[in-house]
Amino acid sequence: MIEYIIMAMIAYCIGSVNFSVIISKKIAGFDVREKGSGNAGTTNMLRSVGKKAAAITLLCDIAKGIVAIAISMIIGNIMQETNQELLLQIAAIAVVIGHTFPIFFGFKGGKGVATSIGILLMSNWKIGLICLIFAFVLMILTRMVSVGSCAAAILFPVLTLFINDSYTILTEGKNGNTYFIYSVLLAVIVLYNHRSNIKRLLNGTENKLSFKK
DSSP: OHHHHHHHHHHHHHHTOOHHHHHHHHHTSSOGGGSTTOOOSHHHHHHHTOHHHHHHHHHHHHHHHHHHHHHHHHHHHHSTTSOHHHHHHHHHHHHHHHHHSOGGGTTOOOOSHHHHHHHHHHHBHHHHHHHHHHHHHHHHHHOOHHHHHHHHHHHHHHHHHHOOSOBSSOOTTOOGGGGHHHHHHHHHHHHHHTHHHHHHHHHTOOOOOOTTO
């Protein structure tokens, strides 16, 4: 039991390292949460600070998900009697919660999309790649990051019902359904973080990206 608690704390602390705030202060001299949409994420970094800062933020936020899952796998290998799927899932949920509500940055963070990409690619590269391509295509077609992000979040649980291979950790005899409840929880967190975007989408006032800039 103690390993699950320790894993949750480690993952939450990893998620709480808010790279967008650190990078925006270092490069531009201000907290990105004070500009644009007020969100501490890649899209607001792109609009408020620039492409270079946004790219660095994106990679760092993806890395948070990768590192959290990697640590859960190491702990799972050391403590082999542990439910390794559950340990991975706890790490994933905790790191996204940390990213959304970072203890080191006043509990005001990002929306968890980039971190979720790292999680998906580490836990099941096939599902991660499908969700990533799906989100990217929708972003290109609609020029709205929120559309791709929300659609990929919804797609994730659906894929766990049909894809039973390529899981980094899956106990023999089990299938992808083991990850269904966890995938729904992760999707709900991402959709909740996009509630203002969803409201603007319904009102037809959501901001669009300009690929010419």
